Amino acid sequence: MNGYALNIGEDAVSSRVAVGASKEAVPIESNDVSAAPRGGGGPHLKTFDVEAPICPYGRCDMRSDHDVVGRGWDFEYHTTHEELDYLKCRSCQLIFPKGIPVEVALPVIYPSNYYAFSETENPNRAVMAVRGWMARRKGATYKKLVPAIAAEVVDIGCGDGRLLDILSASCPPGWRYHGVDWSAQAIERVRRKGYDGRSGDVSRLDLGDWEGKFDLAVMHQLIEHVRNPRELLAKVRRILKPGGVLSVETPDIDAWDFRLLSRRYWAGYHIPRHFYIFNKKNFSELAREVGFELVSTVSLVNPVFWIHSIQSFCADTPILRRIAKFFHHQNVLLLALFTPLEILQTRLAGTSSNMQINLRRVG
Numbered sequence: 001m002n003g004y005a006l007n008i009g010e011d012a013v014s015s016r017v018a019v020g021a022s023k024e025a026v027p028i029e030s031n032d033v034s035a036a037p038r039g040g041g042g043p044h045l046k047t048f049d050v051e052a053p054i055c056p057y058g059r060c061d062m063r064s065d066h067d068v069v070g071r072g073w074d075f076e077y078h079t080t081h082e083e084l085d086y087l088k089c090r091s092c093q094l095i096f097p098k099g100i101p102v103e104v105a106l107p108v109i110y111p112s113n114y115y116a117f118s119e120t121e122n123p124n125r126a127v128m129a130v131r132g133w134m135a136r137r138k139g140a141t142y143k144k145l146v147p148a149i150a151a152e153v154v155d156i157g158c159g160d161g162r163l164l165d166i167l168s169a170s171c172p173p174g175w176r177y178h179g180v181d182w183s184a185q186a187i188e189r190v191r192r193k194g195y196d197g198r199s200g201d202v203s204r205l206d207l208g209d210w211e212g213k214f215d216l217a218v219m220h221q222l223i224e225h226v227r228n229p230r231e232l233l234a235k236v237r238r239i240l241k242p243g244g245v246l247s248v249e250t251p252d253i254d255a256w257d258f259r260l261l262s263r264r265y266w267a268g269y270h271i272p273r274h275f276y277i278f279n280k281k282n283f284s285e286l287a288r289e290v291g292f293e294l295v296s297t298v299s300l301v302n303p304v305f306w307i308h309s310i311q312s313f314c315a316d317t318p319i320l321r322r323i324a325k326f327f328h329h330q331n332v333l334l335l336a337l338f339t340p341l342e343i344l345q346t347r348l349a350g351t352s353s354n355m356q357i358n359l360r361r362v363g
Contacts, residue, residue, distance in 0.1 A: 048102060066088055070262050072084065075265070079272070096277070146216045150172070151174070152176050153176065156202055159181055159183075161195055217239065242361060252278070310327045
């Protein structure tokens with residue numbers, strides 16, 4: 001089943017660093033775009049080493065069987081000014097960077113001013129209200145996928161439990177909620193709210209006592225940040241009951257903004273933090289190989305990528321750098337401007353730059 005839903009900056013932002021990042025994020029540079037020494041021939045600042053990506057399907061030659069589709073630097077946080085190529089596999093159509101930052105570099109690429117660490121401290125009330133409405137709509141979808149009075153639910157990359165709060169208020173009272181996040185502080189807040197929470201890198205946490213436990217697992221904007229998507233999917237499958245549901249949200253390259261902006265400024269690259277970028281077809285194939293069956297796909301209306309793509313262009317253009325901060329994902333005016341374009345895309349093309357894939361464990 002295909003459909004569309006609204007996604008205004010809802011990135012499960014704490015999940016973005018649930019890939020082995022240190023709790024102590026190290027600020028490398030200011031995120032003031034006016035300070036960026038690029039566009040006019042500034043130095044190529046390198047702040048971390050990289051390692052080769054690994055094919056999640058185990059069959060592609062990622063070293064040579066690819067085309068360069070994009071190139072850029074960290075337009076958002078300026079953790080590096082070295083140009084990084086993004087490649088597209090000719091076989092599976094997966095997009096990946098030529099080099100993935102080594103694990104010890106995670107505190108660098110997720111600096112202390114990364115928005116995941118501070119967004120909830122100064123929220124835009126209008127944006128948060130719309131996000132709450134969106135999450136309640138997703139809750140209605142989850143109730144259809146898991147039509148049970150009692151169920152065990154886990155949010156992988158739960159942050160401080162905002163989604164858990166909304167699901168708790170809108171789903172059956174017999175549902176019990178759990179969360180996983182890299183941030184010990186976030187998990188402490190989750191526990192204070194009465195949920196079960198575990199802190200640490202989900203790829204490394206021992207979840208053996210959770211095997212076969214959950215009816216529903218939610219994983220928003222996480223899998224594109226991990227080093228081994230296949231291993232993560234297999235791990236989540238193990239903690240689901242037979243027939244349990246996994247709902248994944250992740251960027252989709254089958255979109256207008258990717259086609260227009262992929263050469264340099266497409267926000268879905270989130271350079272250098274997105275390691276593997278899928279489309280509906282190849283992600284569904286990977287999920288089937290791991291032991292899931294496809295239930296439904298939904299294209300999520302996503303004006304944020306348009307906004308951040310323009311921000312990247314401004315950050316890369318000396319004369320425009322000072323206005324780049326205007327193009328922010330909580331700018332209500334810009335959200336109102338680009339949301340109709342996204343709705344048009346989902347209705348005419350049936351796609352967008354953000355997708356929800358709902359899967360069911362087989363066996």
